[in-house]
Amino acid sequence: METLNTILNTVRNINISSVIDILIVAYLIYRMYKLIIETRAELLLRGIILILLLIPISYIFNLTMVYTIISKTITIGVLTLVIIFQPEIRRMLEHIGRSAFSDRRVLRDTDILTKVVNEIVAAMDNLSKTKTGALIVIEQDTGLGDISETGIRIDALVSTSLLENIFVPNTPLHDGATIIRGDRIMSSGCVLPLTTNKDISKKLGTRHRAALGLSEVSDSLILIVSEETGTISLALNGKLVRNYDRDRLQKILVKILTSKIQKKQTWKERMDQWLSKKDRTSS
Numbered sequence: 641m642e643t644l645n646t647i648l649n650t651v652r653n654i655n656i657s658s659v660i661d662i663l664i665v666a667y668l669i670y671r672m673y674k675l676i677i678e679t680r681a682e683l684l685l686r687g688i689i690l691i692l693l694l695i696p697i698s699y700i701f702n703l704t705m706v707y708t709i710i711s712k713t714i715t716i717g718v719l720t721l722v723i724i725f726q727p728e729i730r731r732m733l734e735h736i737g738r739s740a741f742s743d744r745r746v747l748r749d750t751d752i753l754t755k756v757v758n759e760i761v762a763a764m765d766n767l768s769k770t771k772t773g774a775l776i777v778i779e780q781d782t783g784l785g786d787i788s789e790t791g792i793r794i795d796a797l798v799s800t801s802l803l804e805n806i807f808v809p810n811t812p813l814h815d816g817a818t819i820i821r822g823d824r825i826m827s828s829g830c831v832l833p834l835t836t837n838k839d840i841s842k843k844l845g846t847r848h849r850a851a852l853g854l855s856e857v858s859d860s861l862i863l864i865v866s867e868e869t870g871t872i873s874l875a876l877n878g879k880l881v882r883n884y885d886r887d888r889l890q891k892i893l894v895k896i897l898t899s900k901i902q903k904k905q906t907w908k909e910r911m912d913q914w915l916s917k918k919d920r921t922s923s
């Protein structure tokens with residue numbers, strides 16, 4: 641009866657700020673869940689949930705030793721979690737920042753986007769045919785200013801011939817990654833963070849590990865040409881997909897980058913686009 645009264649009292653005390661409070665916490669938990677699921681943190685999270693479940697169980701069944709150990713180590717546990725989940729927490733905060741503020745790094749014009757993609761894809765295709773190792777990063781919402789500073793500043797319009805030139809073996813810029821922001825090549829010879837994922841194939845060398853590493857801590861699209869096989873791969877959100885041919889690469893890049901544009905368009909921009917399309921078809 642007492643429990644029922646407590647529940648009723650709590651329900652009676654719910655006001656608009658409690659609802660907002662609950663919604664914010666639910667949203668944060670949901671984002672955290674989405675980021676953790678299918679990552680190396682997923683198994684860890686299951687283990688933690690299991691340990692947390694042991695607290696009420698040990699309390700109910702009077703398992704004094706288990707209860708004392710778990711409840712006493714929980715504070716250290718929280719600190720350890722922050723350290724272990726650091727990349728995931730970082731990604732979550734960046735996601736929240738991204739949804740809150742619009743960014744101008746991403747291409748907003750579909751015509752320019754198509755042109756930039758065409759130039760990149762043609763370069764990737766040629767580099768693949770000549771088995772020239774290459775690492776190209778297309779920056780999205782996560783700013784890569786710090787990584788760009790590890791290389792040599794270029795600041796030139798994206799073009800197939802320039803990209804091909806950059807990766808000519810034994811030239812000063814060929815080592816490391818080339819970073820593209822919008823329709824410009826920002827810099828080349830940049831050093832990317834290597835992945836710490838122990839599950840990836842031993843056959844993959846540092847170029848692919850560097851691509852995966854950056855894709856784990858940013859939303860960039862990272863393209864790789866293998867020097868050994870000429871294979872084209874794409875790293876995105878901590879995953880590496882291999883064996884792209886020219887057509888598939890073109891399609892996937894346009895698809896991902898266009899969806900970014902659409903997400904970022906304001907209602908006014910969408911309306912203007914719709915009206916201009918309508919004008920074109922009626923004239």
Ligand SMILES: Nc1ncnc2c1ncn2[C@@H]1O[C@H](COP(=O)(O)OP(=O)(O)OP(=O)(O)O)[C@@H](O)[C@H]1O
Pocket residue numbers: 773774775814815816817830831832833834843844845846847848849850865866867868869
């Ligand atoms: N941290 C890094 N950031 C950027 N580029 C890197 C990094 N580490 C290595 N690279 C690039 O990768 C090259 C070495 O590639 P390696 O042969 O080890 O990789 P791989 O994944 O086996 O690729 P490939 O199939 O082309 O041989 C280096 O010469 C350098 O250009």
